[in-house]
Amino acid sequence: MDVHLVDGTYEFFRHFFAVPAAADVDGQEVGAVRGVLISVLSMIESGATHIGVATDHVVESFRNDLYPGYKTSEGVAPELLSQFPVLEEALQAMGVMVWPMVRFEADDALASAAVKAAQDDGVKQVFICTPDKDLSQCVEGTRVVQLDRRRNISRDEAGVVAKFGVKPQSIPDYLAVVGDNADGFPGVPGWGIKAAALTLSQYRHLEDIPKDWQEWHPSIKRARVLSESLLKGWSDALLFRTLATLRLDVPVFDTVEDLRWKGPRPDFEERCRRMKSPNLLGRVTSAKSMIKEPVGRS
Secondary structure, three states: OEEEEEEHHHHHHHHHHHOOOOEOOOOOEOHHHHHHHHHHHHHHHOOOOEEEEEEEOOOOOOHHHHOOOOOOOOOOOHHHHOOHHHHHHHHHHOOOEEEEEOOOOHHHHHHHHHHHHHOOOOOOEEEEEOOOHHHHHHOEOOOEEEEEOOOOEEEOHHHHHHHHOOOHHHHHHHHHHHOEOOOOEOOOOOOOHHHHHHHHHHOOOHHHOOOOHHHOOOOOOOHHHHHHHHHHOHHHHHHHHHHHOOOOOOOOOOOHHHHEOOOOOOOHHHHHHHOOOHHHHHHHHHHHHOOOOOOOOO
16 A cells, blocks of 8 residues: 655645635635645545645644744734634545644654654555655655655655755755755855755764864865854754754554545535535545455555
């Protein structure tokens, strides 16, 4: 079996800005909700059997306690934030496993689920469905891969190296020095993507980089400047790496079979009525009729 782990927050933001606004029978905005439901349903219609969706129920997380500049919900459209609970409830009614994150982030749930799914011998491949560079640290060989569904691009470990110049294990170190505007931390002054790739392709983690710049690999340009900047900002670099490192201890599921889609709950019909989405109900009902009962483990 294959396991598909979906970045619900990414999907939600993408659909919020891509689909027309639409209100349910009570006037609640649900355009993005319907967009994500259709997107996840299309995966099921294409043959996905085991699916989990992670969402940021609230934007803030434990990382805000570690670094005041970390991303918050400030500036996010209220019409978007108000739809998160609706999305989570609708996905659950559609029969999909959902992880609404409060203390942790959606990325932490995806990382935890990827590791746990990969431990199951019955799982052939784990697809982490997001283009988010943070999740590249979870890629493992060709078994745990990233899938950018919008562009239909799959990235295995070789793909991570080709894109960033470093292996998945070094992605948190890479982000620590180059920074991450989306998450709100600046990185180390003077360190760009080329310098980070050259350095961390030779030294996997920050602690592996020689303290004496004269001992650095000759392929690394501006070694002295980079070394001085890193040593000066060492505590910040370690903090930023902590922010970029995804947690693997989020409770997600007991067994992979918990992720198997078995069809919608009885209340899904009413939710579709309230969202004015009769076509969605018809497609979900049709998909349910196509389910084949599992025989043993595949």
